Amino acid sequence: MEFSCFYMSNIIYATFLLFFDAFAFAEDSIGPFQSIRDGTTLVSKEGTFEFGFFSPGNSKNRYAGIWYKNIPVQNVVWVANRCNPINDSSGLLTTNSTGNLVLLHQNKSVVWYTSLSKQVKKPIVRLLDSGNLVLKDEEDGNSEAYLWQSFDYPSDKFLAGMKLGWDLKKGLSRRVSAWRNWDDPCPGDFSWGVEFDALNQSIPEFYVRNGGKKFLRAGPWNGVRLSGVSELKPNQFVNYQFVDNEDEVYYTFNLKSNSVIAIFVLNQTTSTRQRLTWIAEEKSWNLQFSDPKDHCDNYGLCGGNGNCVIGDNPVCHCLKGFKPKSEEKWNLTNWSGGCVRNTPLDCKDKKSDGFMKFVGLKLPDTTYARLNKSMNLKECRAKCLSNCSCMAYASSNVRDGSGCLMWFGDLMDIRQVSTEEQALYVRMPASELGKSGHMVRAVIVVACIGSISVVLLLGYFVYRRNSKATSEETERSLVTRTNERHEEDLELPLFDLPTIVTATDRFSFKNKLGEGGFGPVYRGMLEGGQEIAVKRLSLSSGQGIDEFKTEVKLIVNLQHRNLVKLLGCCIQGEEKLLVYEYMHNKSLDSFIFDKNQAKLLDWPKRFQIICGVARGLLYLHQDSRLRIIHRDLKASNVLLDNEMNPKISDFGLARTFGGDGDDSEGKTRRVIGTYGYMAPEYVYNGQFSIKSDVFSFGILVLEIVSGKRSTSFFLQKEGLTLTAHAWTLMQEGRAIELLDSHLRDSHHDLQEVLRCIHVGLLCVQQRTSDRPSMSSVVVMLSSDSHVLPYPNRPGYFMETESPQLFPESSRVSTITISGPVAR
Known part of the structure; x- marks a missing residue:
């Protein structure tokens, strides 16, 4: 009976609206007796958000929702009638006689409505620049006394200023839920929110659920961060906050600048939770992080x-x-x-x-x-x-x-x-x-000298059931004898832990240069004034003792101006440290993907970097004594010295080979690297070769030319990846349009740019046999007269083919190592 009266009152009220000028309202709000019809919109005061009716994807159904007004892709942030679409353009949103918001179909059918606890005589509905649609009493002088707000009922997007969690006074749980698919905003299987048991004094936790099952857990808040993630920390764009008191338990974030747009998205299609930042110059969303980030x-x-x-x-x-x-x-x-x-x-x-x-x-x-x-x-x-x-x-x-x-x-x-x-x-x-036996103690001495760079790794595995003091005395004795022998033979400098701790000011945050998949990197200064970069391998890093040995063994035997130089190393207890020459300009990605820093890299410098990386990779594949497949070439692993000369770094995943030519390859069940740079045959079958490095180099070339990340770029309309976009432009004779917008007005050699794009596309071809060797690449880059073959269709052509969107194979342990590593 109650709903029948409500229903009838809305029919009468809608009929009354036909005789009223429903379009005489302010652009960001509507008052009593005003409405929004399909085809008209509300626009927030600063023009950031817009409210109106839309059809998602390929669907013809109509929904009332909020979207970014000036962002053309993935812009809908909230939907009112998520599971109750309107099948024509007769939708109308208004306030009824009790002050509630009501969405009507053909002026009579109630599609969606709010339920206020009290009647409001002068309701006003306003769209705020935060993206929040609010309903308040016009007579209430408190500007934030909202009777209802869309922020309390999230869709699949989590915006700055929203609260993800509980209002304990109202018994309100705010959860984000993914769209069912691109055409249907009705909640799918995935949801994200705060869960806890107040009666049993449990601690709040954040879960992503797949249906009723727990899918992803961030770990409880420990006063500093969520114990299972590293993303919940302040950065240059975002401040995070967690609130837990008697009235509310929630997590929120705020943006440090009004010029930044960042959102969290729960994506049913990819089964991921993502944080995206809008890059206006590129007209695309940049993926900051995504989880599950690994197995x-x-x-x-x-x-x-x-x-x-x-x-x-x-x-x-x-x-x-x-x-x-x-x-x-x-x-x-x-x-x-x-x-x-x-x-x-x-x-x-x-x-x-x-x-x-x-x-x-x-x-x-x-x-x-x-x-x-x-x-x-x-x-x-x-x-x-x-x-x-x-x-x-x-x-x-x-x-x-x-x-x-x-x-x-x-x-x-x-x-x-x-x-x-x-x-x-x-x-x-x-x-x-009481067990103290069967403890494996590894004493590894790595001896390195600047110009000769020789490494001697010796392992001592001590199995003892004696006291801790005896074990430590034995270890010290072994270290001393080993150090004395090799220092006497080769006069090699070895770094002890106190020296590194002092040089980095106890690994202070202010000296932290960046963090990669294997751990943080710190800037330091030795007593003599020499600047160093210290890579500190974390206990949880993918680079264990085997990868550490690999990196040391390889890099100390490599001598090339385009490879980073290892100065020394230290292993003491659980600490594994590598000491490198310090690069004042840090890593390549900090330049080409930053709109301000990118202006400092003109085309001659970019071409110099491309050629330098090519020569360094050629040395690894052909000219070095060990002959090496790098397996993790990417922009963050290319460091820049004072003169912007590139130096390839991070050899923790490298493999040596003894064969000649393109047949030098291997296979692994443990696929480790960075999605977007890994060759298709490596991602899907675990097969790697020198042509895998060639593929990564091709991706890097296209990124340097375009200034766009391959891992976050895709053309919304066609769904093309960066490689496909470049190939399509080349087919249409418009390849120069790929060039970074920062460089288009400057004078440079257009043929040189086009040649680099052409070479990059040859390197990223789907079939390994079609890709050139690095020796051919160096020749093609350096010779204007060299005739280049036409590239075939590249790997990862469509956005749906991108490996970062594929679920992990049950037979392949796949690890994504991401984030800049600046040394």
Whole structure:
């Protein structure tokens, strides 16, 4: 009866509107007795957002929604009638006699409406420049006293100023949910929000769910960040905030500049959560990050008490003190059963138990954890020890060490992360805590000299059951004897850890140059005034001791002006450090993808960089003694010296080969690299060769010419990737249009530009046999008279073919290593 009255009142009210001038309203708002019809819009005060009716994708259905007014692609940020479309252009949005917003179809059918707790006589609806559609009482002097707002009911976009989480007073949960597909904004399977149990004092956690199943978990907030991600930290564009009080629990972000547009998107099609930044000059969205970023982000991959370490093969390990529940399944990479204790706990004697400390982990799922904010860490330990069911504990706030978080039952969804600020204390029986044997200690001495660059790696594996002091004394003795022998033979400089710590001011944040897939890089200065760059491998990095050895072995034997020079290294305890010559201009990507820095790279400098990288790669493939496939060539791994000479860096993924020509290749089940640069045959089949490097070089050339990232570029209308866009322009005789807009008004050799585009397209052809060798590339770049063959269709032609959009293969452990590494 109540709805019938509501329905009838809207029919009468809509009929009344036919006799009123419904279009006499301010451009950013409507008042009483005014409406928005299909074909008319509201525009926010500064012209950022627009509200009206639209049809998504190829659909003819009509929806009421909000979109960026001046952004042509992926611009709809909110939809009112997500699952109740209008099949013609008769839609009308107005306020009814009770002050509620009502969406009508053919002036009578109610499609969507708000439900206010009180009647409003003078309602006003306004579209704000934040993208928030608000409803308020015109007589209320408080400008932010909203009776209803679209920000409380997100669609698939999370905008600056929105609150993702709970309003506990209203019982309102704000969750982002993906569109079902490009043509249908009705919520699909994927949703993202905050979950917690207030009655049982659980800690809030952010989950992405696929239907009812947990798909992705960021880890609980630890006072500094979400314990499982590194993105929740301030950067040049965004400030993040997490609020947890009696009234609200939410996460939000704000933009530091009005000129920046950044959003989070939950994408059903790609099964990802993405942060995008709009690049106005390029008229495209730039992908800042996307998750799941790797295999270990998949919820509960390693089962209970398992730890996922990306870069290891296999990625799943049992926590120390645990073993696989089923060895047979574990060996078949079925880790879902997780791990069980080596020695069961005996709750009869709680005093015999203790705790083992783990650092650098994403904290376990807190569904079955309990929070006590008033306890300190010492009290937390005692409380956990007194309860036989308590399996682990940690501080809930690492900023000041306060709060007690205790886990009950199996520890789920753990992974290794780069930050080591969080400690997790796992309950162990005394028998496990007393074990000191079977510890592998590796003492690796790397001796390097600037001009000769020789490396000697010696491993000492000491198995001892004696005391810690004896073990440490043995280790010191081995190090001393080894150092003395090689320093006497070769007079090689070795860096000890205190020297590096002092040089980098204890690895201070102000000295941090960047961070790649294997860890952060810091600027430092030795006592003599020499500037250095120190690559500090994180415990959770994909580059373990094998990759570290590989990089050192390779780079100290390489001597070329276009390869970075290794000055030394240090291994002490868990620390693995590489010391390089310092590059004042950092990495190539910091120039070509930055609208201000890009202006500093004119065409002659860009051509110089292209040729220098080509010569460096040729040296690796053909002229060096070891002969090397780099496997991770990209803009962030090309460093620039004072004169903008390029130097290829990061040899942690490199492989040596002994054969000649194009047959020098290999195959791996462990595909590691950067999507967008990896050749198709490597991504899909694990096959790599010198032609894989040629493909990466071709991508790099097109990026240098265009100033656009291959990983985030695609032409919206045609769905073309950067490689396809360049190939299409060449076919149409318009290849010069690919040139960076910063260079189009300057004087340069157009034939040289066109030749580089042509060579780049030859390098990115789908078939490896069609791609030239680097020796041919160098000749083609340096000779104006050399006749170039016409390139065939490139790999990754359509946006839907891009590997960053494909799910990971069940048989290939795929790791995306992204982000600039400036040394």
